[in-house]
Amino acid sequence: MDYYFGLAQTIGIHTLLGLSAYVLMLTGQLSLAQAGFFAIGAYSAGILTVLFQWTILPALAVAAVVAGLFAFLVGFPALRVRGLMLVVATIAFSEFVRMFFFNLNWRKTIDNIEVGPDSTQGFREIRFFSANGWETWEVSLFVWFFVIAVMAGLWWMDRSRAGAVLRAVGEDELAAQSVGLSLTTVKVAAMTVGGVIAGIGGALYAHTATYLDHLTFTVLLATFAIAYPILGGLASVFGTLAAVIFIQGFLIEGLRFLGDWRNVLFGLLIILVMNLKPGGIFDARSVLLLKRVFTVNRGQRDDA
């Protein structure tokens, strides 16, 4: 049973990672900095609970704020580049963050044990949950509380004026400016919100994994972050969730018997989706189709 709770935690954390990229993609920015924000959240929260012996909630809050702050700062130079150049610039940021933590050595003796980030050895013993007697299912519930809160927040935002504004900027920057929208404000705001969400995800990751290694936060993680909204489409937050469940639950866990051949499938899947359904699996048309299937009567009335 713990296996499934563990899987639920992974799916929840990756959903947060995917949603952090989703917000940015609404404004038309494809960013690989999400791995960096995720790492900042993970190390910040880990350092706070391990070295400073904070409890989880304030550590999580500070980690989210710190990641958001970095995202805010990355947002401004990111305005000057777009498309492929933005991708390259954000990779550079993620690698910078990863290398920083790779070199970070901050050891402290607490209860006769030396703890903290130990550069190449990684950051071990982030044991807040087990030290405080949390069961796996309790941790899963804790993770999913944040996943649901973030999803609900974004769902609401999508329906508010802000959602329309983000999408307007993503669709046509010139027209967006012509109706009085500041690209700087909108894009930096999206970057910051994305950073906060990635920070929360990272903080949760640090405490469920109990061990941070710089190799977790490579470009591959950043690629996963953008792959979820690409596969799930930008029609709604549920697309991202569905894509995470599909990739983490089915492609990685469900097909475990295929071993490393799964990576081939993953690449193949991205290529297929981008060619066959460029708007994602859950693009506007698929959503409409699903609605028709599930509300037969209304569908018929619309046709009439």
Next chain:
Amino acid sequence: MLELRNLGKNFGGVRAVDNLTATIGKGEIFGLIGPNGSGKSTTVNLICGVFSPSEGTICLNGKNLGAMPSHRRTRAGIARTFQNIRLFGDLSVWQNLWVACNSTEDVAKQGLLSRWFGSTKQVREEIDEMLEFADLADKGDALAANLAFGEQRRLELARALATKPKVLLLDEPAAGMNLEEVKDLDARIRKLRDSGVTVLLVEHVMELVMGVADRIAVLNFGQKIAEGSPVEIQNDPVVQEAYLGAPEEAAA
């Protein structure tokens, strides 16, 4: 109202706009015509801040706009439509207008949260008004991309109006329209003027611009070659030479 003084714009070696001076009075419909490539669209783009002028100044109500970025000019009261319609196609008609409802001082007073996220009663009423104006009252939920061509033009006009402009720049609004739609547009532009909006109309469709404009300026190779009432312009030999052709052709 809107003053262009010695405005010039170079693109590399090309002089797109050359020493253009014009004053557009409040509540006026000012026509800007000229052959293709004569600098009409460049002038529009200079006024709304897409390009910055190589020389010269643009003043709105006596205030120099200088290097003010595009979105601030919109908030200062300069709105536009595009030669090739640029709607937010994946947004609904309603959302297209909602996004544009942010420039007014009353909305700004409501505070940041309400401005970013909210739809106050006042904003909803304004959007309904715009939908009414554009004859799209029953299409509020439709995706903008799914509208017919004429509807898209009307929505773009309504979207520009939702920013509550003092000056409205219309860049070839009649392009691709049939005669009936042009008449409809004519009536709409007059209605706008009557509500106090100043209109700068860039147009090739002479039926529209000669009928609706109070004054017309003619551009050729970036320079203003004539300015006057529609009748004066039609009878100006320089304009006939450069653009309109002989009088009997212009009537056709």
